[in-house]
Amino acid sequence: MLKKLLIANRGEIAVRVIRTAKALGYRTVAVYSEADANALHVEQADEAVCIGPAQVAASYLNAEAILDAAAKTGADCIHPGYGFLSENAGFAKAIKQAGLTFVGPPENAIELMGSKRRSKIAMQEAGVPVVPGYEGNNATDDELIAAAKDIGYPLMLKASAGGGGRGMRLVESESELADNIKRARSEAKQAFGDDELIIEKAVIEPRHVEIQVFTDRHGNAVYLGERDCSVQRRHQKVVEEAPSPFVTPELRKAMGEAAVKAALACGYEGAGTVEFLVDKDRNFYFLEMNTRLQVEHPVTELITGQDLVAWQLMVAEGRPLPLAQDEIELNGHAIEVRLYAEDPANGFTPQTGTLHEFTPAEGEGLRFDTGVRSGDVVSPHYDPMLAKVIAWGQNRDEARRRLIRALEDTTVFGVTTNRHFLSRIIADDTFGAGEATTAFLQQAFKDHPSLAPQALSIRELALSACALSLNSAGQEGWSNAPATVIPMKLEIQEDTVELLVRHSGHKLLVSHGDDHYELLIQSHEQGQLCIIDNGIRQRCQYSRAGDSLYLQALGRSWSVTDITHQPATGAQGAGSGRIQASMDGAIIDVLVAAGDTVQQGQTLVILEAMKMEHPVKADRDGTVATVHTSSGDQVRRSQLLVELAASETEEQTQ
16 A cells, blocks of 8 residues: 655646645645745645756756655655656656656556657557658658658658647748757757657648546546637647537547557556547547646546546556546546746747736636745746646536636736736637637747737726825825825836826826726725716726735736836837847857847847747848847846947948
8 A cells, every 4th residue: 555645746636636635535745946946846745856957857857856755755656747857767766766656657668759859650550540750760850851851741740759739840841840850859869869750741730639638557547528729829738628529429439449559558557648649530549648637637536436546556556557448438628728927919939927916716617726825925036837727617608707707707916927818718709619629829829919019908997096005004195185186107118198187086087198087986995996987887906015916807817007206217229129038048159259240130149948949030131230149048038139230331321
């Protein structure tokens, strides 16, 4: 009997595993980096051990430190979660050699499925449909280029050791191939330590559908329905749902049986996910197998009524699967989105800072899997996911409605999030009709308003002025005062807005140029205003942190800074030529040198952060005056990287 479980992970997945483990009577052990000393998963575990500094390589990827923590605490089993060491065959083997139980598949299966090249060959031999391509062993650039001519365009370059869209490139013509090979190899090396690539024929606008499988050491194998993960950005999943609106019962059975065949072919045990691409004619092709619990497993749990972590622990203990295939039933519909601290209006750059308030919405059919709470700091060291927001309904439309409301009613103050972007996806008619393919976001959302900075309406300015008129105790400083007009100056993003605020009793009139807006304050308490707006009673949440004010009303959130009493300061505007880091990260390539002539939009530096490459581009035409960084440098957000001098043409026009 296993008694004490160490979770070799952090954040929401660590919290989620701890929840089930405690319910089953296990004692739990958390591991944490110095940056995570006060994290939620540390607080919820029975014991916790610091395994190193903030850097991932020195903590959550430090297998030796994790095994030492297991020995120190007497843990007899280890759950890897997802990411980090979850698909590291060497880690699984080391756990076994230490006399402990790995809550996951055998290392041989991990190793096989960790190679896109070898796994594809194995699936071909097992009779599982695969996408035509080239899987040469450690193919050179010239071999890949030669193979591409035979396969034809468009095609996909893929990191053999990859996942999560890293090291993956769509190539539409021969002229693009060589540069994309270079970039894919670089990204794969950075992310996985292995730059081996394979080529596949591109399946245009497919569905991305995956099958949840489970096997045990007694020869039992089942599938628990499918998940549709077609809504993606840069090959990374944004929305997941179960069941798929595209999959017929016949297709579900065929894909499920193929997925079980794939699992049995590699001697699998435990939870695994077999991913397929499905074309418009419902032909399906093996993509990869993830040898771990998926991020999106909650949607499967909600439609099956099964706890997949509990299943994992059963299998790890040597017990048979709790259900046979004909006992697995699908009920209702579930949709999951990933709530990130990122700015959709600024290229989805990760955001860091303090969560002044984080309050998940409550309601029937809602589930939040999170590893953060109010007061936590979103660090640059780790993935910026705040929570998985999942909604279940008796049908798809009910799940959609619940999820939209959950997103709109969740309060996040302190960092910019993708909350509004996610709600617009779920509300979109194409998504609602179940017609979203992997090209959906690139097509329907390429110029969507949720991806652009939104100017504040006069109503939102009025709400901001109202909240700023309350003191820290939540009292009206003006409720009994005679009518007065007070100037107010707000900084919104990089703009300054000047208001005239007239308040008398509970009435507030705000003027901005020729625009005017009147509000009536019905009531308020710390953090919430109740207003009457055009005869409609509504609520607005807010939070103050110094001069910064965060607000949320009717699904919209925004922030302002009160600079009324601050001295005027200059600011570098767009096109300043001062090229700064968009986020914390590492410089992996500098593409220009002093004296080079560049054009607006040209990539100057490649920044690696969150295991992805981010191009840093010129904001104007000009000449490179100074390069302040070099390959290998660690940089902070807003750090100056390159300075551009104006071109002669631009100087002449000024």
